[in-house]
Amino acid sequence: MPIEKEVFTIAIAGNPNCGKTALFNSLTGSNQIVGNWPGVTVEKKEGQFKLDNHTIRVVDLPGIYALFANSEDERAALDYLLKGEADLVVNILDATNLERNLFLTSQLMEKGVPMVLAVNMMDIAASRGIHVDLHKLEEILGVTAIGLTAVSPKSCEGFVNDLHKLLHNSRELPLPKAVKHSEVLEKLIEEIAVPLKPVADKLGASPRWTAVQYLEHSGRVLELADELGVEIPHDKIEEDLGEEVEFALADSRYSYARDIAKAVIRDNTNTSTRTDKLDKLFLNRILGIPLFLIAMYLVFWFAVKVGSAFIDFFDILFGGIFVDGMTELLTKVGAPGVVVALLANGIGTGIQTVSTFIPVIFFMFLCLSFLEDSGYMSRAAFVADRFMRFLGLPGKAFVPMIVGFGCSVPALMGTRTLENKRERFLTLFLVPFMSCGARLPVYALFGAAFFGESAGTLVFGIYLTGIVIALIYGLLLRHTVFMGKESTFIMELPPYHLPKARNLFRHAWLRLKEFVFRAGKVVLIMVTVLGFMGSVGTDGSFGNDNNEKSVLSAVGTVITPVFEPFGVERDNWPASVALFTGLFAKEAIVGTLNSLYAIEGTGAANAAIEKAGEAGADETAADNGFSLKSTVKDALVSVPANLVEVFTSIANPLGVKDAIDESESAGNEGAYKTMLAHFNLGRFQVLAYLLFILLYVPCLAAMGTAFRELGRFYGTLMMVLQTVIGWSLSVLFFQVTCGHSTAWIVTSVALLAGVVVALIAIGRDQRKKKVFE
DSSP, rough: OOOSEEEEEEEEEOOOOSHHHHHHHHHHHTTTTEOOTTSSSEEEEEEEEEEEEEEEEEEEEEOOOOOOOOOOHHHHHHHHHHHOOEEEEEEEEEGGGGHHHHHHHHHHHTTTTTTTEEEEOOOOOOOOOEOHHHHHHHHHSEEEEEETTOOOOOHHHHHHHHHHHHHHHHHSOOOOOOOOOOHHHHHHHHHHHHHTHHHHHHHHOHHHHHHHHHHOOOHHHHHHHHTTOOOOHHHHHHHHHOOOOHHHHHHHHHHHHHHHHHHHHOOOOOOOOOOHHHHHTOOOOOOOOHHHHHHHHHHHHIIIIIIHHHHHHHHHHHHHIIIIIIHHHHHHTTTOOOIIIIIIIIHHHHHHHHHHHHHHHHHHHHHHHHHHHHTHHHHHHHHHHHHHGTHHHHHHHHHHHHHHHTTTHHHHHGGGGGGGGGHHHHHHHGGSSSOOOGGGHHHHHHHHTTTGGHHHHHHHHHHHHHHHHHHHHHHHHHHTOOOOOOOOOOHHHHHHHHHHHHHHHHHHHHHHHHHHHHHHHHHHHHHHHHHHHHSSSSOOOOOTSSSBBHHHHHHHHHHHHGGGGGGOOOHHHHHHHHHHHHOOOOOOOHHHHHHHHHHHTHHHHHHHHHHHHHHTTTHHHTTOSOOOOHHHHHHHHHHHHHHHHHOOOTTTOOOOHHHHHHHHHHHIIIIIHHHHSSSSTTTTHHHHHHHHHHSOOOOOHHHHHHHHHEEEHHHHHHHHHHHHHHHHHHHHHHHHIIIHHHHHHHHHHHHHHHHHHHHHHHHHHHHHHHTOO
């Protein structure tokens, strides 16, 4: 019995879109750990489940078409297989595309790893009149073949039972039969296996497999052969063969896969499928792009608007428990003010802030999961490919940028779908220029105050400005830091599916959990620090809530001269504080401006209101304490009310009108007049301030995610460049239109020129090191 050890490891391997992750999720449930493969940023998923008294550890290898180690996902998969950590490889095949999937199978068979074939999508194959003879497949390949439908819990249960029988009834794990190539190729493989033996020993692989990988120009084997000084004349080999050897091997594999597929498949299809009919619509040269834009509009609307309907729930619930509740509890037990400030205003506010990200991010992931599982996301990338090539990016890089209009965090994480490192990094640098939904209330506030009926035009103009700057910046980066060979855009167009709700919610939940427990840690720490600074006063008092006495406000006053060149005058320190608080949440800018301007603008009217309120103060004091029941009730009540507003505003996808109405309401309370007084140089002063908000670094959640994806060097470079570009363009705009200071104009132009020179220098250094080759 092979399964004698306590922990048994299974690796799941297969092509993209074959149902690999669906099987992994079904086997492991929420028992998963998400990380990165060593040396690369390809996502690594591990999980486990119990089988009798044994723990079955499951590793979800990246979706790949071949084991050439020429891309990060292929390298991650190959390195894992070479380590020999997997006791069994489950190779998933798509029953509707068996011939194509068998190419990878032939490579896994040559590696000689214990294998089981999981032939997925048997239900879809049957609906198309395709019958796969599993017994004949087993006979030809020499390994067990199990049919399943990975999205069906019942089918996956049957797969586990079959796996259980196999592991307990077999004396040893099944090894596949050897793959035989043509006589000429076999002779060639045998000849070069001898000099490649040192490479094989270093890899822990067989000389035959190493020889085949060498002939296929596998990156890992070529690197090691070069390192060990093993030289084999390719020209002589190809001269004897009469063609390029890697093409000959590929042709041999495809012939092998074709012969097997022909032997085991009975295909009774004679009509066009539903997928063919839908593709005629969605991939149409004229209708493709409009339909794509409509799809993105719906995703954006659903994720932002429906997700936003639940923000109040999390804000009220977590704010009530961790801020108000904790404050009251600590006050009752006589805790010192510093403890209240740290735990309630610091950590409590941090938890509250992180919680408000949950709904929008969850619904964004839910939408993306739907598009991915339905098969449409591949079509969207295909449609956008021609436009994205202008920036040296493949079509699927367009998807994270679209997501960036909702929230930068899932957009940055979404770049993991890009296999090429150069393309992924370039996309990561451009995503923050897509103005996220959290900035919208800021634009709306200033639009209502300074632009009146033209506020909507202002908002769309800002969004468009971000896109234009991203295009120029992208072209600059493409020809400097991120120069390199563009990847060939080959993308499988999987059949359309109607995703199962259970799988969609599970997928979205797993991605959300990763955000909360990873990027959320960074946010919590920083928000705790900033919240504490906002509560502690310069006189040592506590509970100042970001007013003019707080340390945070004092810091804002000190840093105001930095922003003065683009119109933030010294007495307008609240605008500086707002930029500072905007680091951990862009929507905090509006809250900061409203609270600080309202405090500064208190006058006779506010005094009268305060005096009138004193009469009832004693009567209401008893009712002002924290109540968990009331907090939960208020949080729950907010959801249906917000949902009603959502579905009555379909014609207002960006929420501009609602945001303007709210801003005008806030303005009636006093903050409006103070803001108008501080931005007294006109609309150009306002536009310069908004331009900086558009371009300067994103929130801490996005920054944390960017650093995790890019690493320390490129993460720092991204933040520095974005800040310098944002500051320089804002100063240049303000000084040209309003300030008219030659010194500041020259300074901003010099800084922008410095950015270009720096990028050229970094790019030259990167090319020497062959970072993106």
